[in-house]
Amino acid sequence: MKKIEAIVRHFKLEDVKNALSELGIAGMTITEVRGFGRQKGHTETYRGTEYAVDFVPKVKIEIAVSEEKSQSVIDTIIKASQTGQIGDGKIFVSDLVETIRIRTGETGNGAL
Amino acid sequence: MKKIEAIVRHFKLEDVKNALSELGIAGMTITEVRGFGRQKGHTETYRGTEYAVDFVPKVKIEIAVSEEKSQSVIDTIIKASQTGQIGDGKIFVSDLVETIRIRTGETGNGAL
Amino acid sequence: MKKIEAIVRHFKLEDVKNALSELGIAGMTITEVRGFGRQKGHTETYRGTEYAVDFVPKVKIEIAVSEEKSQSVIDTIIKASQTGQIGDGKIFVSDLVETIRIRTGETGNGAL
Amino acid sequence: MHRVWPGGCFVLTLLLASVFSSTLSAQELTLESVDEKAQAAAIAGNTAWMLTSSALVLFMTAPGLAMFYGGLVRKKNVLSVMMQCVFLMGLMTIIWALYGYSLSFGGDGAYVGNGEYLFMNNVQRTWDADTESPVELFYLDTPLPLYCHMVFQGMFFIITPALICGAFAERMKFSAMVVFSILWGTLVYCPLCHWVWDGGILAFNSPHAIAGGALDFAGGTVVHISSGISALMCALVIGKRKGFGSEDMRPHNLTYTVLGAGMLWVGWFGFNAGSELLSDHLASSAFVVTHFSAAAGVLGWSIYEWFHNGKPSVLGAASGAVAGLVCITPAAGFVNPMPALLMGFVAGIVCALACGKLKPAFGYDDSLDAFGVHGVGGTLGAILTGVFATRACWNIDGGNPLGLIEGGSQVFVGQIAAVAVTIVFSIVATLIILKVIDIAMGLRISPEGETRGLDITDHGEEGYIFF
Amino acid sequence: MHRVWPGGCFVLTLLLASVFSSTLSAQELTLESVDEKAQAAAIAGNTAWMLTSSALVLFMTAPGLAMFYGGLVRKKNVLSVMMQCVFLMGLMTIIWALYGYSLSFGGDGAYVGNGEYLFMNNVQRTWDADTESPVELFYLDTPLPLYCHMVFQGMFFIITPALICGAFAERMKFSAMVVFSILWGTLVYCPLCHWVWDGGILAFNSPHAIAGGALDFAGGTVVHISSGISALMCALVIGKRKGFGSEDMRPHNLTYTVLGAGMLWVGWFGFNAGSELLSDHLASSAFVVTHFSAAAGVLGWSIYEWFHNGKPSVLGAASGAVAGLVCITPAAGFVNPMPALLMGFVAGIVCALACGKLKPAFGYDDSLDAFGVHGVGGTLGAILTGVFATRACWNIDGGNPLGLIEGGSQVFVGQIAAVAVTIVFSIVATLIILKVIDIAMGLRISPEGETRGLDITDHGEEGYIFF
Amino acid sequence: MHRVWPGGCFVLTLLLASVFSSTLSAQELTLESVDEKAQAAAIAGNTAWMLTSSALVLFMTAPGLAMFYGGLVRKKNVLSVMMQCVFLMGLMTIIWALYGYSLSFGGDGAYVGNGEYLFMNNVQRTWDADTESPVELFYLDTPLPLYCHMVFQGMFFIITPALICGAFAERMKFSAMVVFSILWGTLVYCPLCHWVWDGGILAFNSPHAIAGGALDFAGGTVVHISSGISALMCALVIGKRKGFGSEDMRPHNLTYTVLGAGMLWVGWFGFNAGSELLSDHLASSAFVVTHFSAAAGVLGWSIYEWFHNGKPSVLGAASGAVAGLVCITPAAGFVNPMPALLMGFVAGIVCALACGKLKPAFGYDDSLDAFGVHGVGGTLGAILTGVFATRACWNIDGGNPLGLIEGGSQVFVGQIAAVAVTIVFSIVATLIILKVIDIAMGLRISPEGETRGLDITDHGEEGYIFF
Numbered sequence A, B, C: 001m002k003k004i005e006a007i008v009r010h011f012k013l014e015d016v017k018n019a020l021s022e023l024g025i026a027g028m029t030i031t032e033v034r035g036f037g038r039q040k041g042h043t044e045t046y047r048g049t050e051y052a053v054d055f056v057p058k059v060k061i062e063i064a065v066s067e068e069k070s071q072s073v074i075d076t077i078i079k080a081s082q083t084g085q086i087g088d089g090k091i092f093v094s095d096l097v098e099t100i101r102i103r104t105g106e107t108g109n110g111a112l
Numbered sequence D, E, F: 001m002h003r004v005w006p007g008g009c010f011v012l013t014l015l016l017a018s019v020f021s022s023t024l025s026a027q028e029l030t031l032e033s034v035d036e037k038a039q040a041a042a043i044a045g046n047t048a049w050m051l052t053s054s055a056l057v058l059f060m061t062a063p064g065l066a067m068f069y070g071g072l073v074r075k076k077n078v079l080s081v082m083m084q085c086v087f088l089m090g091l092m093t094i095i096w097a098l099y100g101y102s103l104s105f106g107g108d109g110a111y112v113g114n115g116e117y118l119f120m121n122n123v124q125r126t127w128d129a130d131t132e133s134p135v136e137l138f139y140l141d142t143p144l145p146l147y148c149h150m151v152f153q154g155m156f157f158i159i160t161p162a163l164i165c166g167a168f169a170e171r172m173k174f175s176a177m178v179v180f181s182i183l184w185g186t187l188v189y190c191p192l193c194h195w196v197w198d199g200g201i202l203a204f205n206s207p208h209a210i211a212g213g214a215l216d217f218a219g220g221t222v223v224h225i226s227s228g229i230s231a232l233m234c235a236l237v238i239g240k241r242k243g244f245g246s247e248d249m250r251p252h253n254l255t256y257t258v259l260g261a262g263m264l265w266v267g268w269f270g271f272n273a274g275s276e277l278l279s280d281h282l283a284s285s286a287f288v289v290t291h292f293s294a295a296a297g298v299l300g301w302s303i304y305e306w307f308h309n310g311k312p313s314v315l316g317a318a319s320g321a322v323a324g325l326v327c328i329t330p331a332a333g334f335v336n337p338m339p340a341l342l343m344g345f346v347a348g349i350v351c352a353l354a355c356g357k358l359k360p361a362f363g364y365d366d367s368l369d370a371f372g373v374h375g376v377g378g379t380l381g382a383i384l385t386g387v388f389a390t391r392a393c394w395n396i397d398g399g400n401p402l403g404l405i406e407g408g409s410q411v412f413v414g415q416i417a418a419v420a421v422t423i424v425f426s427i428v429a430t431l432i433i434l435k436v437i438d439i440a441m442g443l444r445i446s447p448e449g450e451t452r453g454l455d456i457t458d459h460g461e462e463g464y465i466f467f
């Protein structure tokens, strides 16, 4: 199994979720994160004092998928979240040793 | 070493934490996440406008453990967080190449 | 490629970020987390009722790096975030199978 | 409305009109015209203060109490608590308009009001066909529109059941809360209000009075003891929140609680000083002692915490202010500043003990300490009123000394009696109401609902959407 | 300021001084001295109430409306909405001081005010070299400083454009909003205010009156219909928010909305009861019906939701209160309590339908329902005023019956006419203003700016920084 | 309290009673009875306004300032700032009751008050054994209960030290803050208050007056210069916050700051217009200029930012309102509307420069700009009062011209002198107090405590628990 972590723009979350559902992805987990990268942040001024805000709000989408599905999931995410502008985000893929569904104790792909 | 990520219900966090402490787990890291899965969300109506809220609030518990302990940790989490109802969550297990304790620079199991 | 997850103290985030930038690290992702470990929490009393707050606020820094750079990144993080007091945090290192830049579809180190 | 052509505002207030023209035009002065003018001026002054006070008392319920209580619950229940406050502002007001005011202040029978004010009859303005002008009614023989008395008292009718909500917060069904408030307001508040403030069995020097009746300037018995004791009954009957004692139930937003406390403090000036029902020197006296007692309450509770926990908390300071305000409520028009400081300080400590020691000792879940603060503080205040009341503030007993400090004793006895009657009545009536509702429809939300939170379960909303 | 030595406060208020010394010292009483004293007392009472009312109306805009609206938008736009309120408090006040008051209340021409009050001339205090004392001006021949009327009306001039902001929230450029408010206030509000309240073409019984003019006690036409209709025009011209209908646009902080609603309710007492411009019995009547209508509005909207969605929401309850308050505004000085309950209840249901059915049916994006609540509720109120108005409240027509319920009909016709005129005028004028601004500078923020949120884009700030 | 049987309210207010019965019953009118009635009416009107004003000024400290300041700090310190406000409401009030009022307003010596009002003696109500009735005391020879003056002034005694907290926020030990406030209130505020408002060395036309004394209607010197300058001393002595200049110290919740600013604006009406100590035409004048100056301040600061940063921020708008309010405070009873607009506008720009340029230039950490806004704005206001004051507002100098604009010069000189004296006194006294505390107990929280935040360290609480 693979774990796919995608860091995308907030307003793309809805699209990605829908695209993945169509693909038959049963579940995912979302985390609010702040990103630092090529996309520069902005500066804010409070009563004349400037603060550089380097971190840009993003959402992280985590999906555990079976080997077979992983590539299509990746492609789907790219398609749904790409704007072509700096700050679109990244996708990280890593191996999962095991997955368990707490409710039933099922393991492996059946647990997804 | 293994990294165990468990996505559980909010009100189970306390139980899981206590169960793991008893097991002698020294540490863990918690993240607020929102989950999407079989457990359906709900709809909210504001002045007549309906919004489907698909994401359910969950907590993610991350634990780095030694190979030996990992199975018992998994079992403990399942026992402590299972309600048997849809939405109990998942456990993901992956390999850790290395762990370092920042304070001392210790590595390996000693760092846990 | 490696994925480096560092759990550090809030007020060290700025230092770590700067140190890594100097090292030429182009990007990272930050998450607000709560930690449980040797560093004990505290108790809060509300109208005479005591609550033990076991979880300490921390930040998690995630960085995807090339094999070569990973060690220097780790060392930099340690140097920048160490206070020597319990609660400094941990660094977890794991393997990344793949990295993709959504904007361009680039993969591998080029995507970092 | 503004410039008015033939037959305008000054036809209505003929009186005024004539009066002012009388000075502004060269028209001749008569003793009558000047007297009418002075009368209109007195009405203006008292109306200004009583309308302001009425606004201040409403302000106490929402946003005041809504924020104060809202901050004390867990995030998932914040809206449910605010909803209780807002909905009661609607519900209780309508009851008051239809029959509540009449049941409370109609006639002066021993037990309950009569029907003279039903549907605002004998309160509202009417048209006098003979004089071809509107009829305006005033409160007793004072220069205060009866409307001011009615609406001011109506604000009390809102906040009293709202206070009780603190005891069953985070677990009572909204529908049950609604039915409870209707019954409680009708069967507990109205009679009690009549007993104490309209010549009933607890009214000072009333022919029907038990033990000579009680001094209750602004609602120690009617508002605080009744709500506090009833709150305790609710906590006992409904039972503890799921996870009480084990789960993390810290207040989710103390900044709201402080915001609400500040609003309560400010609003309480209307509550207490407005209860003079005139804008006069005694009103200013009531205002001052209210402020002093609140201040001393802050110090009382904070100092207690400082010794006890090593740290004074802002929740303690805010709670102390409320405790001081509750305690001075019955005494506001009867005590001088120094006793007020003492009363507030003692209230701060006693209520801190009630919340921190009494509650754990008995293990009931009075979630937001409605009993610990209002029940305990109100009882303390009623008793201390019997100690510190002085005719120098309100010479209510024809020159006889009032409180123990000036050698009186009848008042003290009357206070004890009134407290006892109020407590017993509140316990019995509230228990019956709760049982009836429990059987008829159930009091408590489902376990799943309680776990998810009342905001989503009962109202289908969330308080904060921060991503 | 306090103790004053030779030539102090009591030289200024010679009148007062003499008067009081007259009683406090043994000086002899005369009918004139007592009359002056009564006059000063009348001024004191009315000034106390009108200053309080003015403060309450300002309180409605900020924090009231700022929190109410602020809670309804998404987190990324919360400051932009609050900024609109605060900035308008500054901007509109200055316009009012320079020429707004004069355009609205100068003279009694048919269409617009004259220049008599420009730059506060003929309003401010002046020095009379002959009498060697300050000259104090009063409102008409009433014992109320003209300043009170000016500043009280000035607060209305602030909140009216602020209400419109609800329609174009989350997407209008700040600079465009500023220009819009200046033009709208000058070209729409001031004339309308003059028409209705200063003897213009809609003023009741004015020589210029169309169909006899309208009864508008506190601003049904001037404030609510005008802002509500203009708000709809803004929503239509500016268009929908990006993602309207698909994205998650839930209110980000309903606790603020409830907080704001509570403040609006309290502030509205000043708005409506203050519109009597005197502290008298009718003011207390206006206060009472305002409170009753708000209460009934809470129940109306909540019951509607309870049936319709199975759950009453706190947003519904809060919106219902506002709907009830809007509806009673024109009627506050003209109707009795029971009709007020009815009006509020109906308003709660009708506005709920307007927001929940009308809006989706037509698909416009009136983001915070400025039209659904103020436009619809204001129109409803203006019409129902023609139904329920009674001379028992304000005998404004020399003894003739007013509303349909007491057999009058002219008033009803006048109300319909005034509503029609106000709607047509608001539509036309607002459309023109919007078009001009759109051509000159553009109305809408850039798409990226809208996505990032107005707080950062237009103001370079963030509302919450919680890590 | 309500219906009263034999010997009730109307025995107390015999006067009133007789009076009204006199009209309502057929009893015969006499000049005396009408005069008494007019007197009671005057008391009613003034009491209504002064009690309202007192409530408004308390409202400024909490919730007003508590929210305003609370929003400006980082999340981890939000409660500590609110605690300072709430605790001071308790602490300073008690000091005021025990000796503060006496030290400030007792007698009219040159340097400090006497003991005549200790423990509320000669303020509170007493029992007159001869007449068998309570004795009611009034302020000077005005129809205002002395209690109103005492409690109104007491509210100023709360907010002044609370303002200083803005300078040492996020790092001062709570215990040290408490001791500082006691000493500062006693040794700085009370004398200063006596100098300016009770015939001391800065009181206008006082025999003891330096350079003829100063005009300070509502506290430019006593409240704003004193607190602003002392705040700067605190910032300098306590030093910068850890990480000042490098760490992210953005305001954590600007919605609170806007909420607080709105409350401050509203409360300030009581602060300034209440300082007339009567409800009369001049009070309405003070109300108007206060409102106008605040409005102009909003525009001043916003326009400055618009030019300077390309974006107007809501923090700027809110700060501008406060700057305008601070600046008009000493002038409220002395200037006309147009000068008020000018003063507010200038204050908005000058204070923006003080915060944005002066502070970085010198590098001190006046965390919430207590000096930048109150010190600078107060000084500006005091000086401009010498420019724009006019006898047309308050003919305080027996017909002589006041400000430079009407050809006076003595006042201007007096203002400069008073500003100088106030600044020097504040610097010296505050430095001594700080040094003493630093030596005795230390001023600053531990570094770890500062890192964790004062909420947990000093109060053991957290502001928000959002999971």
Ligand SMILES: Nc1ncnc2c1ncn2[C@@H]1O[C@H](COP(=O)(O)OP(=O)(O)O)[C@@H](O)[C@H]1O
Pocket (backbone or CB within 6 Å): A007, A034, A035, A036, A037, A038, A039, A040, A056, A058, A085, A086, A087, A088, A089, A090, C026, C027, C028, C029, C030, C062, C063, C064, C065, C101, C102, C103, C112
């Ligand atoms: N090396 C990295 N490790 C972890 N997260 C990264 C890394 N580089 C970028 N990110 C995440 O991806 C987001 C987008 O990256 P950025 O460089 O801004 O734009 P782009 O991906 O289009 O080049 C960042 O905000 C950050 O959250």
Ligand SMILES: Nc1ncnc2c1ncn2[C@@H]1O[C@H](COP(=O)(O)OP(=O)(O)O)[C@@H](O)[C@H]1O
Pocket (backbone or CB within 6 Å): A026, A027, A028, A029, A030, A062, A063, A064, A065, A101, A102, A103, A112, B007, B034, B035, B036, B037, B038, B039, B040, B056, B058, B085, B086, B087, B088, B089, B090
């Ligand atoms: N494929 C997945 N990848 C990542 N997280 C998942 C996945 N499937 C489920 N989850 C997480 O587990 C939670 C529970 O899953 P759900 O299907 O709702 O119930 P159950 O686990 O009982 O079948 C979800 O809310 C989501 O956070």
Ligand SMILES: Nc1ncnc2c1ncn2[C@@H]1O[C@H](COP(=O)(O)OP(=O)(O)O)[C@@H](O)[C@H]1O
Pocket (backbone or CB within 6 Å): B026, B027, B028, B029, B030, B062, B063, B064, B065, B101, B102, B103, B112, C007, C034, C035, C036, C037, C038, C039, C040, C056, C058, C085, C086, C087, C088, C089, C090
């Ligand atoms: N086994 C673990 N798995 C995951 N996170 C851990 C683990 N142990 C510690 N942590 C994280 O590291 C943080 C610091 O650890 P702690 O034991 O408190 O101090 P130290 O690392 O100095 O021994 C914890 O708050 C927690 O977030």
